[in-house]
Amino acid sequence: MRTEDAFGYALSSNQAWAGYKSHQNPDYFSKLASGQSPTILWLGCSDSRCPETTILGLQPGDVFVHRNIANIISPTDINTSAVIEYAVVHLKVKHVVLCGHSCCGGAVAALSDNRVGGILDMWLTPLRAVRNAHREELDAIVDQKERAIRIAELNVEAGINVLMANASIQEAIAERGLQVHGTLFDIGTGHMRDLGFGNGKGRHQNLRGMNDSASVVRGKHAMLVFGAGGAGEMLAL
Numbered sequence: 001m002r003t004e005d006a007f008g009y010a011l012s013s014n015q016a017w018a019g020y021k022s023h024q025n026p027d028y029f030s031k032l033a034s035g036q037s038p039t040i041l042w043l044g045c046s047d048s049r050c051p052e053t054t055i056l057g058l059q060p061g062d063v064f065v066h067r068n069i070a071n072i073i074s075p076t077d078i079n080t081s082a083v084i085e086y087a088v089v090h091l092k093v094k095h096v097v098l099c100g101h102s103c104c105g106g107a108v109a110a111l112s113d114n115r116v117g118g119i120l121d122m123w124l125t126p127l128r129a130v131r132n133a134h135r136e137e138l139d140a141i142v143d144q145k146e147r148a149i150r151i152a153e154l155n156v157e158a159g160i161n162v163l164m165a166n167a168s169i170q171e172a173i174a175e176r177g178l179q180v181h182g183t184l185f186d187i188g189t190g191h192m193r194d195l196g197f198g199n200g201k202g203r204h205q206n207l208r209g210m211n212d213s214a215s216v217v218r219g220k221h222a223m224l225v226f227g228a229g230g231a232g233e234m235l236a237l
């Protein structure tokens with residue numbers, strides 16, 4: 001991206017994208033504007049390298065999203081809680097995906113006792129609590145990148161515990177089989193791993209391929225097929 005006028009470039013890129021989509025399907029945007037019925041709620045990190053719809057190979061309309069620094073799920077955070085409630089109770093998503101990632105700056109900051117400054121230290125408090133609870137295990141990991149990955153995994157586990165205690169999620173699990181998944185995205189490879197947390201555990205080896213049976217995540221404009229053959233296949237509808 002040209003850094004001298006990044007916003008100007010983004011605006012022109014948007015024009016090109018909108019034109020391309022309209023050319024592909026003249027009804028694309030009018031259908032999008034008619035409403036949304038996403039099947040996935042994505043809770044992830046704000047990191048620019050983790051754009052959920054892009055890395056899932058899905059399309060606008062497929063994923064309802066909340067992202068914050070280091071994908072921290074706090075039960076008293078009204079922002080996260082409002083998104084969860086709207087997605088689960090009103091949109092009735094079928095999957096809640098909490099996704100951490102490698103190379104997370106928030107995770108690295110939480111591994112240190114150095115102050116970041118401003119409101120950020122308060123925000124990172126739950127992650128520092130995770131660090132304190134697993135200090136021995138984390139300190140034993142020599143490689144800094146691996147240590148950051150491990151705390152990111154532990155952070156997802158802590159977040160999943162909060163999600164599984166959420167009243168709206170508990171009701172949706174009981175009433176209609178909502179699935180909650182804990183995952184980790186590897187920025188260095190582009191692949192996402194199912195960490196086996198939540199009630200969707202054991203169903204997916206990873207979100208790219210499955211061993212048992214085929215699974216389809218269907219959006220309004222594309223279909224992502226997870227099959228025994230391994231790699232997911234995206235088909236334009």
Ligand SMILES: [Zn+2]
Pocket residue numbers: 045046047069070071101103104105106107
């Ligand atoms: Zn991050």
